Amino acid sequence: MSSTTRRRAARLHLGLTGWALTLFALYVAVRTWPVQAAITAALIGLTGTVAALHPARRTRRLRGRRRVRITVPPLRRATNRDLAAYRALDPTGFEHAIANLARRDPAVHRAVRQGGANDRGLDVLVRLRDGRRILIQCKRYAPPKNVTSGDVQKTNGTYRDIHRCDHAVIVTTTSYTPAAVQTNTMLARPLLLVDGPALAAWTAGGPPPWAGIAA
Known part of the structure; x- marks a missing residue:
């Protein structure tokens, strides 16, 4: 041992x-x-x-x-950089970017870019899960160019009768002329107008333009 x-x-x-x-x-x-x-x-x-x-x-x-x-992190603040990034895209890239933005909404079933020659005002087609169809017209502009009354009238004249959509949205990186805003208020069913600041807020995590619209 x-x-x-x-x-x-x-x-x-x-x-x-x-x-x-x-x-x-x-x-x-x-x-x-x-x-x-x-x-x-x-x-x-x-x-x-x-x-x-x-x-x-x-x-x-x-x-x-x-x-x-433990705190819930707030939505990030919308900045002018968002708009600058959108304006740096070509028209096709901007349409794809808006389609991607629409897909973030859980209420969206599909969002497909449709723009092109003879698109008759349909750049992005959004289908909600409740069956509604939403037309999005994309206007990638730089100041001082704004969406005109004629643009509002053209979109209003095609989204229901030609594209069989329930709602129409115009999204721009700038703003709308006073005549465009006035024309929209005169419509039986006004379009959803998204200007630059509203687009930046949507991009930063805010609600989509169709949120809150009754089915």
Whole structure:
């Protein structure tokens, strides 16, 4: 037997002897002073219970603090960089970008770019999950060019009778002339006009232009 093994055996023997003596002393104490022994055991048990519960309470308190600190990140602020990025696209790229933007809405089933020669005002066709069809006319302009009254009249004249859509949206990177706004207010069912700031807000996470329109 090696010296290491002998030392381990000696430590084990001493440990067992110590436990045996401790148990014998407890036995003698219980037989001699039963009441005092019972009180001592109860105090030891109570102390252990308190020690076990205290960390649990502290853990719950800390977890509560963590929950308070959790916040929902706000929508990012719309900036002019969004509009600059849109204006840097060609007309086809802008139409694809608007189609991608429309697809972010959970209410949208499909959004397909349709623009091209003889598109008759239909650049993006949006199909909502409730069955409605929405025409989007895209106007990628740079200041000082704005959407005119004629543009509003053309879109209004095609989105229902030709494209069988329920609603029409004009999206521009600039704005609308006063005559265009006035013409739109005169329509039985006004179009949804999205100017540059509204487009930037939509891009930054705001609601789509058709949000809130009853089916």
